[in-house]
Amino acid sequence: MGKLDEKKRMKRESLLVSAFSLFTSKGINDTSISDIVKHANMAKGTFYLYFKDKFDIRDKLIATKATQLFRKAAEGIYYEKEIYTLEDKVVYIADSVINQLDEDKMLLKFISKNLSWGVFRNVLVSGTEETGGYSFYDGYNALLKESGRTFRNPDLLLYMIIELISSTCYHVILQQEPVTLDELKPELYGTIRDMIHRQEITQMD
Amino acid sequence: MGKLDEKKRMKRESLLVSAFSLFTSKGINDTSISDIVKHANMAKGTFYLYFKDKFDIRDKLIATKATQLFRKAAEGIYYEKEIYTLEDKVVYIADSVINQLDEDKMLLKFISKNLSWGVFRNVLVSGTEETGGYSFYDGYNALLKESGRTFRNPDLLLYMIIELISSTCYHVILQQEPVTLDELKPELYGTIRDMIHRQEITQMD
Amino acid sequence: MGKLDEKKRMKRESLLVSAFSLFTSKGINDTSISDIVKHANMAKGTFYLYFKDKFDIRDKLIATKATQLFRKAAEGIYYEKEIYTLEDKVVYIADSVINQLDEDKMLLKFISKNLSWGVFRNVLVSGTEETGGYSFYDGYNALLKESGRTFRNPDLLLYMIIELISSTCYHVILQQEPVTLDELKPELYGTIRDMIHRQEITQMD
Amino acid sequence: MGKLDEKKRMKRESLLVSAFSLFTSKGINDTSISDIVKHANMAKGTFYLYFKDKFDIRDKLIATKATQLFRKAAEGIYYEKEIYTLEDKVVYIADSVINQLDEDKMLLKFISKNLSWGVFRNVLVSGTEETGGYSFYDGYNALLKESGRTFRNPDLLLYMIIELISSTCYHVILQQEPVTLDELKPELYGTIRDMIHRQEITQMD
DNA sequence: TATGAATGAGATTTCATTCAT
DNA sequence: AATGAATGAAATCTCATTCAT
Numbered sequence: 001m002g003k004l005d006e007k008k009r010m011k012r013e014s015l016l017v018s019a020f021s022l023f024t025s026k027g028i029n030d031t032s033i034s035d036i037v038k039h040a041n042m043a044k045g046t047f048y049l050y051f052k053d054k055f056d057i058r059d060k061l062i063a064t065k066a067t068q069l070f071r072k073a074a075e076g077i078y079y080e081k082e083i084y085t086l087e088d089k090v091v092y093i094a095d096s097v098i099n100q101l102d103e104d105k106m107l108l109k110f111i112s113k114n115l116s117w118g119v120f121r122n123v124l125v126s127g128t129e130e131t132g133g134y135s136f137y138d139g140y141n142a143l144l145k146e147s148g149r150t151f152r153n154p155d156l157l158l159y160m161i162i163e164l165i166s167s168t169c170y171h172v173i174l175q176q177e178p179v180t181l182d183e184l185k186p187e188l189y190g191t192i193r194d195m196i197h198r199q200e201i202t203q204m205d
Numbered sequence: 206m207g208k209l210d211e212k213k214r215m216k217r218e219s220l221l222v223s224a225f226s227l228f229t230s231k232g233i234n235d236t237s238i239s240d241i242v243k244h245a246n247m248a249k250g251t252f253y254l255y256f257k258d259k260f261d262i263r264d265k266l267i268a269t270k271a272t273q274l275f276r277k278a279a280e281g282i283y284y285e286k287e288i289y290t291l292e293d294k295v296v297y298i299a300d301s302v303i304n305q306l307d308e309d310k311m312l313l314k315f316i317s318k319n320l321s322w323g324v325f326r327n328v329l330v331s332g333t334e335e336t337g338g339y340s341f342y343d344g345y346n347a348l349l350k351e352s353g354r355t356f357r358n359p360d361l362l363l364y365m366i367i368e369l370i371s372s373t374c375y376h377v378i379l380q381q382e383p384v385t386l387d388e389l390k391p392e393l394y395g396t397i398r399d400m401i402h403r404q405e406i407t408q409m410d
Numbered sequence: 411m412g413k414l415d416e417k418k419r420m421k422r423e424s425l426l427v428s429a430f431s432l433f434t435s436k437g438i439n440d441t442s443i444s445d446i447v448k449h450a451n452m453a454k455g456t457f458y459l460y461f462k463d464k465f466d467i468r469d470k471l472i473a474t475k476a477t478q479l480f481r482k483a484a485e486g487i488y489y490e491k492e493i494y495t496l497e498d499k500v501v502y503i504a505d506s507v508i509n510q511l512d513e514d515k516m517l518l519k520f521i522s523k524n525l526s527w528g529v530f531r532n533v534l535v536s537g538t539e540e541t542g543g544y545s546f547y548d549g550y551n552a553l554l555k556e557s558g559r560t561f562r563n564p565d566l567l568l569y570m571i572i573e574l575i576s577s578t579c580y581h582v583i584l585q586q587e588p589v590t591l592d593e594l595k596p597e598l599y600g601t602i603r604d605m606i607h608r609q610e611i612t613q614m615d
Numbered sequence: 616m617g618k619l620d621e622k623k624r625m626k627r628e629s630l631l632v633s634a635f636s637l638f639t640s641k642g643i644n645d646t647s648i649s650d651i652v653k654h655a656n657m658a659k660g661t662f663y664l665y666f667k668d669k670f671d672i673r674d675k676l677i678a679t680k681a682t683q684l685f686r687k688a689a690e691g692i693y694y695e696k697e698i699y700t701l702e703d704k705v706v707y708i709a710d711s712v713i714n715q716l717d718e719d720k721m722l723l724k725f726i727s728k729n730l731s732w733g734v735f736r737n738v739l740v741s742g743t744e745e746t747g748g749y750s751f752y753d754g755y756n757a758l759l760k761e762s763g764r765t766f767r768n769p770d771l772l773l774y775m776i777i778e779l780i781s782s783t784c785y786h787v788i789l790q791q792e793p794v795t796l797d798e799l800k801p802e803l804y805g806t807i808r809d810m811i812h813r814q815e816i817t818q819m820d
Numbered sequence: 821t822a823t824g825a826a827t828g829a830g831a832t833t834t835c836a837t838t839c840a841t
Numbered sequence: 842a843a844t845g846a847a848t849g850a851a852a853t854c855t856c857a858t859t860c861a862t
Contacts, residue, residue, distance in 0.1 A: 007821095008821090011822095029234060032856060032857080033857065033858090034855090034856065034857090042822085042823085043822060043823040044823080044824060044825095044857090044858085045821095045823055045824065045858090045859085045860085046822060046823070048858075048859090049821070049822075053857075054857090116376070117376040117380075117382065117383070118376065118380065118382075153384060153388070153392075155383040155384070156383055156384045156388065156389070156392060159373070159376075159384075160369075160373055160392065160393075160396070163369070163372035163373045164365075164368070164372065166372065167368035167372035168364070168369075171364075178360040178361055178364050179358065179360070179361045183361070184361070187361060187365065187400075187403065187404070188365075190403055191365070191400055194396065194399040194403070195392075195399075198395050199392070212846090216846090216847090237831055238831075238832070238833090239830080239831070239832090247847085247848090248847065248848040249832090249833085249848085249850095250833085250835080250847070250848060250850095251846080251847060251848075251849095253832095253833070254845095254847075258832080258833090259832090417842095418842085421842095421843095439644060442835060442836080443835075443836065443837090452843085453844040454837085454844080454845060454846095455837090455838085455842095455844055455845065456842085456843060456844070456845095458837075458838090459842070459843075463837095464836090526786070527790075527793075528786065528790065528792075563793075563794060563798070565794070566793055566794045566798065566799070566802060568793075569783070569786075569793050569794075570779075570783055570802065570806070573779070573782035573783045574775075574778070574779050574782065574783075576782065577778035577779065577781065577782035578774070578775055578778045581732040581733065585732075585733065587732065587733075588732070588768075588770040588771055588774050589768065589770070589774075593768070593771070594771070597771060597775065597810075597813065597814070598775075600813055601806065601810055601813065604809040604813070605802075605806055605809075608802065608806065608809070609802070622825090623825080626825090626826090647851075647852055647853085648852080648853070648854085649851085649853090657826080657827090658826065658827045658828050659827085659828065660826070660827060660828065660829095660854085660855080660856080661825080661826060661827075661828095662854095663853095663854070663855085664826075668853080668854090669853095
């Protein structure tokens, strides 16, 4: 991580920035490696010193961007005093993620088109070079434990929440269809609370 | 529909079949028009007599496949005697769709990668040449009316149900991750029931 | 000529009209036979019943159009009373041709791009199906004879006049460069008179 | 000019040579980029490193060839002792150009089919990469000034001379029709002298 | 490390022409 | 005579990847 000297890190960063900019504006299919290096003011061959191909740089980008997104959302919770229940915390994080995506629609497009559960696990569960060692998954499990409550299948719960959010928000944010984001939010957060409740194992079970 | 003579209909059908087969096995990006016509045993130029380009044939395919899927699910309900409540009916249809996709994983891949809410509306709401005039949307609204109950935003309800199903089932069916389909189903159907309940306007509202 | 029944003549005419319209608006290279038949509301195969290929129909068009152009110019001279000298007559005809082309720039483009001296001879010297038996060349020679004067090489004279006119007028009419048509005309007509004078054999020669 | 390293200059030159050879033998329309690179022993993609498309290479060729043609003609005049009048000088240059074209009929075909007044201005008036900074137009104006005489519209004079030469010589050189080149020359040069005379402003004007 | 010229396979698309109906 | 579906050769252009410098 700290091994690469500064100059090399800058080149790599520059390629990532260019690729993100082009992927989100023209789409991955219509972005060529030529485009990326031209945008980054480098020679074509240089690309291959840092990345294997277009899909390699795409995956590195998703890791970086998704990590930033979730880290920022999770960090915010420390500054909030009045959030006590698990439900409130999960909804708080969800809301933060959604608001970030609403403000950065390019990011939304990019993440939604490319973030699959498979990639998600790789990115958020285990730290990679891109994530800087941060693991959202660990944070989620800490939240559950902290609450002192028990859940049947925490992985499934997380999975369903994430899929529900990402799938419903995409069109709503980009097209305001079939409802606006403000109309969607209460239903969405209500449903998330229901999901948590449904998964809880009470003493009576 | 009856306008095109049989031979032309067969050619067109043959191209659709070939395209579907290749799209699902190699992916749309890695399927060329050359591949499609070769697979269909035709000359390259023939493709352009029937479709504008690769995206045109893709859209026609989605329309066809999605319509078949939903129609089959909705039809089944007529043969079931013991389903009375709206919740039961919706879950029955969802279950039918999921089972079809579980049995035809190629179809699942294709639909999931390409069925957006935008396309969905075009396909299921209004009849096109591909749908043969069938409208799933009309059927859904009939179901609601039939139940005698009132809902705040039926469109939003349908949107959320469809997005939840399609997003959660994709990885579960294809990768059995993070749970198996049998483990997912009760949670999913429970959540769908919660969603319907949540949207209902009772006299006390 | 009168052999073809009316229906067939109409089809042929329709193809010629469509081709001229497309050739002048999009250029010959960018006009396909498909375009022509589509514009003429016919089936593709029909084209080949009347013409061999694109160049065949082009040549027929040039013949028709060039003949009309020169015939109209030459006819006008009969209605003019005050034109006596050969020079005046030639300039009169030249002026008429130029004015026709100035008024119909599509025609100018088409003729200039396609009328070579080789084609010109075929078209204007000997009557073809397209020219309806009219020969401008005969008319020209009659003019010379009528004047009672003798010229070294009447063919060369005609050739030089036609080439000078067609080459200088093209850009001037279309681009008004390097001068306007009104500025060009006196120089052009003066030069034509010089040419005639230069070619005349006087008794002193 | 000295910027591109030798190897690149050679490749580019090789493409120009191949294109010229094919354009003049088969015509531009019937020459494909495939033909050009095959003839130049290169890969197809290489063409696009040097030229935008077929029309780009054509324009570059015209510029190069036309410049060479006029430069050579204008240079010759310095070695001639016995040429004093403006008329003699212009006729000398015209004769040189015509003789060059007579000796290189491929060049004649290519230039005549493609050299329009618009292109001519771009090529001969202002120096481009292809012309190496040489401007025939400047040389022409210097000739006029040198003569101490005044002309109404020097641009028009040049335009008419060039158009007359290029249009009359094409068929005569290639087909010996309607006269041979030797028969054409005296008429042509006589007419050029008339044109110059006609444009001169004498004190009596 | 970095460069960028060169490659050539391959994708898309057009279109003149044929021929069965 | 007229049609128009089918053909498949051919044209244009792109682009990932290599490699000599």
